[in-house]
Amino acid sequence: MNSRLLLGEWLPEPDRWEILSDSQAMRLAIQEAFKGAGQTSPNPIVGCVVLDGKNRFLAKGFHEVLGGPHAEVNALKELTDADVKGAKVYVTLEPCAHSGKTPSCAKALATLPLQQVIFGLFDPNPLVAGQGAQILHKAGIRVASFVANPELAKIGIEFHLKDVSTDVQQEWVSLLEQTCEHFLWNFRKQAPFVSIKVASSLDGQMALKNGESKWITCEESRVFAHYLRASHEAILVGAGTLLTDNPKLDVRHPRFQNKVNKVVVLDSQGRCLRDFSSLNILKVHQPENLIFLVGPSVELKKQKETILNSGVKVVNIGTAELNASVTVAQPLDPQLILQQLWQLNIKSILVEGGAKVISSFIRAQLAQRLYVFTAPIIMGAKNGRSWTEDLATSSMKDRIALSWHRTQEFGEDHLFTGRF
Numbered sequence: 155m156n157s158r159l160l161l162g163e164w165l166p167e168p169d170r171w172e173i174l175s176d177s178q179a180m181r182l183a184i185q186e187a188f189k190g191a192g193q194t195s196p197n198p199i200v201g202c203v204v205l206d207g208k209n210r211f212l213a214k215g216f217h218e219v220l221g222g223p224h225a226e227v228n229a230l231k232e233l234t235d236a237d238v239k240g241a242k243v244y245v246t247l248e249p250c251a252h253s254g255k256t257p258s259c260a261k262a263l264a265t266l267p268l269q270q271v272i273f274g275l276f277d278p279n280p281l282v283a284g285q286g287a288q289i290l291h292k293a294g295i296r297v298a299s300f301v302a303n304p305e306l307a308k309i310g311i312e313f314h315l316k317d318v319s320t321d322v323q324q325e326w327v328s329l330l331e332q333t334c335e336h337f338l339w340n341f342r343k344q345a346p347f348v349s350i351k352v353a354s355s356l357d358g359q360m361a362l363k364n365g366e367s368k369w370i371t372c373e374e375s376r377v378f379a380h381y382l383r384a385s386h387e388a389i390l391v392g393a394g395t396l397l398t399d400n401p402k403l404d405v406r407h408p409r410f411q412n413k414v415n416k417v418v419v420l421d422s423q424g425r426c427l428r429d430f431s432s433l434n435i436l437k438v439h440q441p442e443n444l445i446f447l448v449g450p451s452v453e454l455k456k457q458k459e460t461i462l463n464s465g466v467k468v469v470n471i472g473t474a475e476l477n478a479s480v481t482v483a484q485p486l487d488p489q490l491i492l493q494q495l496w497q498l499n500i501k502s503i504l505v506e507g508g509a510k511v512i513s514s515f516i517r518a519q520l521a522q523r524l525y526v527f528t529a530p531i532i533m534g535a536k537n538g539r540s541w542t543e544d545l546a547t548s549s550m551k552d553r554i555a556l557s558w559h560r561t562q563e564f565g566e567d568h569l570f571t572g573r574f
């Protein structure tokens with residue numbers, strides 16, 4: 155998600171020496187974080203802002219790419235020792251305590267003559283989990299979490315936003331959490347983060363019954379949809395979409411020229427594998443990035459050698475062997491799908507369709523975020539396919555209400571996003 159969509163308004167880039175409040179500094183750090191969206195997965199995006207002792211803006215930075223320097227290092231790199239004397243560092247996530255692809259940020263900050271480090275979120279990674287804050291505290295630097303956090307309170311770390319209402323605090327928690335919702339979900343649930351993306355008409359149709367769906371939304375929406383692809387590790391579609399549209403499902407966005415993503419196809423009967431070589435996804439993706447999840451028993455006799463030699467992954471969801479000959483037309487279990495994809499180290503998934511697959515993830519309550527692009531057109535339910543066609547609500551009390559929702563205009567369309 156981009157920060158304009160999330161924040162509603164955009165804080166202008168400050169000039170050096172401009173005085174910023176604590177809230178402005180943290181908000182600017184959040185905006186900075188989003189500049190790395192799509193480039194850092196499975197690491198979170200992180201932003202950092204440095205003010206001097208009089209709250210004057212000195213520098214900012216963000217985690218630009220997986221394996222590259224962290225936000226704190228990028229923010230501080232142009233500053234001299236004199237600049238950082240008595241400075242305040244605002245960072246969206248607790249500075250890391252451990253050395254991984256890069257050295258520990260907490261240890262690096264601890265060597266500087268800083269006055270204070272204020273971080274947004276407690277890092278649930280067991281390798282950090284309060285230890286970053288403790289390193290700074292022991293080095294004699296005042297350290298505070300921006301919002302109250304029980305884990306940090308247990309180890310005596312103060313929190314910064316004491317004088318605001320619970321509602322305002324909650325707003326900050328949701329803002330900060332949305333910067334790294336995939337990462338937080340992965341650690342809290344040990345499961346991939348699932349987003350659903352739909353291009354819909356005003357009357358909720360995502361295709362016509364004859365399979366036509368190009369194009370419902372405008373060019374601007376479609377560019378942003380590629381940004382969403384770049385922000386997730388894998389795109390997931392059902393056999394229906396693959397066979398009807400024969401899409402490429404790659405990332406085509408000016409900011410993400412070399413972005414490599416995985417594609418997951420739910421193909422319980424192996425229907426897509428029967429005419430395997432005609433699939434466009436084979437032309438644009440490396441085979442190891444294509445994953446076909448098939449049912450426990452699929453008929454693959456003829457193409458089995460071609461498919462297995464091609465290098466694509468074909469994984470049974472169930473117990474039977476790949477070459478078993480019984481065909482059972484049953485949708486794959488979304489829970490088992492996610493377990494399998496987690497085992498394959500996939501941390502975030504963009505479910506792009508079609509109607510049946512989207513409905514099945516919502517029904518199983520296994521999606522965390524929804525993106526609906528709505529175009530100002532009416533397609534008609536009689537000959538259309540609603541993106542909730544397989545969902546039913548028997549009583550208004552059972553309707554699904556989304557939280558943390560926002561909308562943004564893209565050309566003539568509107569994008570709605572919210573959390574399940």
Ligand SMILES: NC(=O)c1ccc[n+]([C@@H]2O[C@H](COP(=O)([O-])OP(=O)(O)OC[C@H]3O[C@@H](n4cnc5c(N)ncnc54)[C@H](OP(=O)(O)O)[C@@H]3O)[C@@H](O)[C@H]2O)c1
Pocket residue numbers: 351352353354359360361362364365366367370391392393394395396398399420421422423424425483484485486487488506507508509510511512514515539
């Ligand atoms: N506007 C948009 O945003 C958009 C996006 C994508 C697609 N579309 C349109 O949507 C239409 C395709 O939608 P669709 O509903 O027919 O197909 P779909 O949802 O893409 O695929 C459904 C098929 O996937 C397989 N499947 C396996 N596990 C499943 C599970 N857990 N839940 C649901 N399905 C599972 C089943 O086929 P097997 O039994 O063969 O496994 C099922 O029939 C096309 O017309 C396409 O153009 C529109």
